[in-house]
Structure formats: C-alpha cells, structure tokens
Amino acid sequence: MSNRYSKDPELVNFLERLLITQLWNDITKPPSMLAGYSYRSSDGSDYSRLILYSHLGKAGSQYARSVPIQKPFSKLPDAGQIFDSVMKRDKFIPHGSGISATMFYLAIIITHDLFNSDPLNHSINRNSSYADLSPLYGNSNEEQAKVRTGVLGHLKPDTFADSRMLLQPPGVGSLLILFSRNHNYIADYLYKTGKFKDDEHLFQTARLINCGYYLKIILRDYLSAILGLDRTPSNWFLDPTKPYGSSLLSGPLPTGTGNQISIEFNYIYRWHPAISEADAEWIDNEFKRILKTDNLENVDPNTFVKKMSKWHRSLPKEPSKWTFNNMKRDKNGKFPDRDIAKELIEGTEKIAGAFGANNIPSALRIIEIAGIQTARELGVCSLNDLRKFLNLVPYASFEDMTADKELATKLKTLYGDINNVELYPGLMTEKTKPSDKLGSAIALPFTTSRAILSDAVNLVRNDRFATDDLNQHNIGYWDWKNLELPDKQFESRSIIHQLILKHLPGRYPNDSVYALYPFLLPTKTKEILIQRGDELWKSIDFNRPRI
Numbered sequence: 001m002s003n004r005y006s007k008d009p010e011l012v013n014f015l016e017r018l019l020i021t022q023l024w025n026d027i028t029k030p031p032s033m034l035a036g037y038s039y040r041s042s043d044g045s046d047y048s049r050l051i052l053y054s055h056l057g058k059a060g061s062q063y064a065r066s067v068p069i070q071k072p073f074s075k076l077p078d079a080g081q082i083f084d085s086v087m088k089r090d091k092f093i094p095h096g097s098g099i100s101a102t103m104f105y106l107a108i109i110i111t112h113d114l115f116n117s118d119p120l121n122h123s124i125n126r127n128s129s130y131a132d133l134s135p136l137y138g139n140s141n142e143e144q145a146k147v148r149t150g151v152l153g154h155l156k157p158d159t160f161a162d163s164r165m166l167l168q169p170p171g172v173g174s175l176l177i178l179f180s181r182n183h184n185y186i187a188d189y190l191y192k193t194g195k196f197k198d199d200e201h202l203f204q205t206a207r208l209i210n211c212g213y214y215l216k217i218i219l220r221d222y223l224s225a226i227l228g229l230d231r232t233p234s235n236w237f238l239d240p241t242k243p244y245g246s247s248l249l250s251g252p253l254p255t256g257t258g259n260q261i262s263i264e265f266n267y268i269y270r271w272h273p274a275i276s277e278a279d280a281e282w283i284d285n286e287f288k289r290i291l292k293t294d295n296l297e298n299v300d301p302n303t304f305v306k307k308m309s310k311w312h313r314s315l316p317k318e319p320s321k322w323t324f325n326n327m328k329r330d331k332n333g334k335f336p337d338r339d340i341a342k343e344l345i346e347g348t349e350k351i352a353g354a355f356g357a358n359n360i361p362s363a364l365r366i367i368e369i370a371g372i373q374t375a376r377e378l379g380v381c382s383l384n385d386l387r388k389f390l391n392l393v394p395y396a397s398f399e400d401m402t403a404d405k406e407l408a409t410k411l412k413t414l415y416g417d418i419n420n421v422e423l424y425p426g427l428m429t430e431k432t433k434p435s436d437k438l439g440s441a442i443a444l445p446f447t448t449s450r451a452i453l454s455d456a457v458n459l460v461r462n463d464r465f466a467t468d469d470l471n472q473h474n475i476g477y478w479d480w481k482n483l484e485l486p487d488k489q490f491e492s493r494s495i496i497h498q499l500i501l502k503h504l505p506g507r508y509p510n511d512s513v514y515a516l517y518p519f520l521l522p523t524k525t526k527e528i529l530i531q532r533g534d535e536l537w538k539s540i541d542f543n544r545p546r547i
C-alpha cells in the first residue's frame with residue numbers, strides 16, 4: 001500500500017473492512033452442507049441447516065401465524081350464510097385463460113403435500129412444511145415403511161401414502177402414480193450404476209431425485225402456466241433455488257434455513273373455485289356415496305368428519321391394495337397405463353373454474369363452513385390485515401374490493417365494515433386479475449396472487465434439500481437428462497412430458513400437445529403458440545392420443 005493511503009488510517013480501515021467482509025461472506029454460516037450423504041427424513045425434521053431450527057416445519061408442528069389481528073372483528077355473519085350468498089357456485093364460470101383441470105391436479109398434490117390439518121386440533125399440520133412429496137412418501141417412518149418394499153430402494157407398485165388422495169378426482173391419483181413410478185425408475189437406474197449396495201441408500205437417493213423432478217415440474221411447468229410464460233418464446237422461468245452470493249452491496253441470500261407453513265397460507269391456497277364442472281359432479285357423487293345421503297347440505301360438520309374418518313379406517317391397511325375410480329390392479333399390482341392416461345388426457349380437456357365469487361361447488365359447502373369457523377377459532381386475520389402485512393393498500397370500501405356492484409352490496413350486508421371482512425371469504429370474493437395476460441394467466445384474486453409467491457419462494461428456498469443438499473454427491477451423480485427422450489425435438493423449459501412419456505410408454509405420440517402442455521386446453525395451447533409468432537406449433541400433434 002502506498003504511503004499516501006497508509007497516512008489515512010480511516011481509509012485503510014474502511015478498505016480492510018470491505019475486504020474482510022467479502023472474505024468472511026465467502027463461507028456460509030452456519031455451514032450449508034455437511035460431508036458424507038445427507039437425506040430427507042420421513043417427517044421433515046432436520047430440513048433446516050440451522051441445528052437450532054431442526055424441528056422447523058416437521059410433521060406435527062403447529063401452523064405458524066404470519067399476521068396478527070390488528071383490529072378486533074365486530075359481529076361476524078353466519079358462515080353458512082356467507083357461503084350461500086357470495087361463495088357458492090350457481091352456474092359454472094369457466095376459467096378465462098383456458099387452464100385445464102390437470103393443472104389443478106398438480107395443485108392438489110402440492111396442497112396435500114403442504115397441508116394436512118389435524119381434524120382434532122386444527123392448529124396442527126400433520127405434514128412437513130416443505131414440497132417433499134408427502135402424499136407419496138408419507139409423513140412418518142411408519143407411513144413410509146408401508147409404501148416401501150424394503151428391497152432395491154423401491155416403492156410398492158403404483159402405491160402412495162396419503163389416503164386423502166383417493167377422495168380427489170381420479171386425475172390427481174393418476175398424476176401421483178407417475179411420481180411413484182418415477183421413483184422406481186430412478187432407483188433401478190441408480191442400482192445399475194453399481195455404486196449403490198443397500199435398499200436405504202437407493203431409496204433415499206431416489207427420493208431426493210424424485211422430489212427434485214417434482215420441484216422442477218412445479219417451477220418449469222406449473223409456475224410457468226400460472227404466469228402464462230408459454231405466451232413468449234423465451235425459456236426463462238422463476239427459480240427460487242438459485243444461489244445469490246454476496247456482493248459489495250448485500251450479503252448472500254440465505255438458503256436452507258427451514259420453513260414452517262403458516263395458517264394464512266392454508267387459506268390462501270384453498271383454490272376450490274378452480275374445480276372443473278365434471279370434477280365437481282364427481283365429488284358430489286363420492287360424498288353422497290360415502291355419507292350415505294342425497295342431501296349434502298343437511299350434513300353437519302361433526303357428522304362429516306366422523307363419516308370421513310370411518311371411511312379412511314375402512315380402507316385396506318396396505319396402501320398397495322388401495323384403488324380409486326374402480327381401477328383394477330394387475331397381477332403385479334400396477335394400474336393399467338390406459339386408465340391412468342385417460343384421466344390425465346380428460347383432465348387436459350376439462351376447463352378449470354374461474355377464481356372469484358360464487359364459483360365454489362356446492363358439494364364443498366360443509367367444508368367451507370368448517371373452514372370459516374376454524375379460522376375464527378384460530379384467530380386468523382382479516383383480508384385488510386393481510387394486505388397491510390404485504391404492504392398492499394388496504395381496501396377502502398366494498399366497491400374498492402370488487403367492481404361487481406351486486407356483490408359489493410351482498411358483502412356489505414354480511415360484514416357491514418370493509419375492515420371486518422375475514423381473510424378466507426375475502427380472498428374468495430375480491431376482484432381477480434384479468435385473464436389471458438402474460439404475468440398472471442391464472443387470474444388469481446389480487447391479494448392471493450401477491451401472497452402466494454412469498455409463501456412459495458420461502459418454502460422452496462428454505463428447504464436445504466431443494467438447494468444446497470440437492471448436490472451432485474447426494475444425488476449419486478444423477479444426470480437430469482436421464483428422463484429425456486433421445487429423439488426429443490423440443491427445446492423448451494417444460495419437462496412434465498418426460499414423466500408422462502416415460503411412465504405411460506406408447507400411449508402418447510412424443511410430440512403430443514397432451515404430453516407437452518397438459519396444463520392448458522389443447523385448443524388454447526394452439527392459439528397462444530400461433531400468436532407468439534414462432535414455428536413451434538407446427539411441430540406439435542394437437543390430436544387426442546388414441547389410447
């Protein structure tokens with residue numbers, strides 16, 4: 001250092017500090033990875049790299065609360081009245097962007113991965129607070145053991161752990177079975193490398209990779225459909241797992257610090273208006289069959305919970321024996337590829353419902369009422385409280401909350417004061433983003449569209465197994481191109497076709513729109529691909545696969 005600088009001790013001190021700060025920041029504190037192998041636990045414990053926080057988001061934890069109630073609610077309306085007046089579907093309102101039911105089948109897998117409220121204590125979430133395929137792998141050692149064969153790292157054929165999936169439209173179980181098959185495909189591949197000797201090592205490595213695919217599909221297909229990115233030829237997608245190291249202006253953006261799902265997120269992600277017309281009818285029939293009644297409106301919440309628990313208890317103890325939609329397993333325990341493909345293809349042809357008021361199927365009335373009442377018991381904030389928390393301007397009036405005058409009047413009759421509007425009924429009735437637009441193709445309600453991204457980024461980035469520990473060593477040097485078909489001719493950001501084409505072989509042509517873009521109606525995909533101005537649409541087969 002020249003004399004001129006050494007004569008200015010303050011400047012020297014400042015420069016030294018910059019240098020030391022940068023060098024200090026080079027090393028992650030506490031460490032982000034440990035030597036040896038690191039795998040996901042069965043219950044989501046130890047997903048945070050911070051030892052002190054190792055219980056964060058573990059199955060059986062209490063929901064976190066993000067927002068305190070700022071202003072006490074005054075007299076609240078009857079939950080049944082709220083549902084009947086502003087939430088109930090009278091006439092199906094189709095989604096304005098051509099989004100398919102199949103996209104919401106993945107959404108249902110995600111929500112059943114993140115949320116599993118204990119019916120006896122609604123403040124408890126029985127699942128891990130991470131996107132780690134809990135519906136497939138279970139939420140405890142006990143559940144996990146039931147779906148494993150104990151040899152070669154395999155899951156039992158076409159088996160998943162969460163019996164709630166059996167009560168969803170059959171496309172949901174069908175999609176989950178592709179992830180079940182994917183696990184075994186990965187385990188077989190790893191075994192053939194000769195580097196893996198025991199069941200546990202194979203199973204855990206295959207799970208880590210399979211959860212990696214699931215996350216990639218969520219970011220590259222699901223989130224892209226939500227944002228409407230297929231409207232541009234760019235392959236960009238939003239990736240919350242990306243490392244952002246330190247710069248002179250800011251420290252590194254941490255990863256793997258752990259996550260605990262909030263109760264607000266549970267309500268933000270109840271997207272029941274999106275249920276398609278056919279699926280609403282399906283669930284209506286299922287509930288009538290299980291509850292043994294023709295009149296769902298007369299069932300009270302306690303009877304509903306009791307009869308549902310009884311139904312779950314009546315299932316075979318072995319998840320590998322479960323079935324749904326009357327599908328029959330073959331002698332090896334597998335469902336026919338044709339049946340699985342049929343549900344996913346039909347899902348791609350069913351238009352989802354639009355978000356916004358008066359579009360929740362009436363079969364869910366009892367669930368919605370219970371949900372509103374539970375929010376009151378748990379002290380969930382108001383719609384405006386959540387808006388303030390997110391630095392959004394609170395709604396000043398009912399007319400500000402919705403442009404629909406009739407709806408504003410109904411809400412005013414129910415709630416009196418705009419600050420009295422509860423979170424869940426508020427999210428279900430506030431104005432929605434315009435459909436068919438780049439950036440918001442899913443046309444969510446305004447507050448939901450902002451809030452969901454914060455929750456999603458946190459739960460993904462704060463999972464060490466979706467970031468630092470999804471490293472080459474832990475995944476056994478797995479090549480992510482292994483699922484790509486050799487003759488693939490499409491350079492695109494999406495990858496869900498890999499799962500569909502690999503695990504339903506021969507059912508779809510490789511260039512089928514049903515495999516490449518299952519989350520939009522095929523007619524819609526054609527329209528937006530033509531509009532975006534490149535030639536891709538010409539190489540896609542838009543016909544329904546002949547399964």
Ligand code: HEM
Binds near residue numbers: 115119269270274283
């Ligand atoms: C036909 C389709 C659907 C059916 C039959 C259905 C059924 C149900 C039922 C029965 C519950 C109450 C569970 C309980 O209180 O224990 C529930 C809760 C919930 N649903 Fe749905 N749902 C459907 C679609 C969706 C969709 C598309 C989403 C979002 C993408 C969604 C998100 C949620 C969430 C987050 C909860 C709260 C879960 C919990 O607290 O454990 N559902 N749904």
Ligand SMILES: [Ca+2]
Binds near residue numbers: 114127131132134
């Ligand atoms: Ca989970």
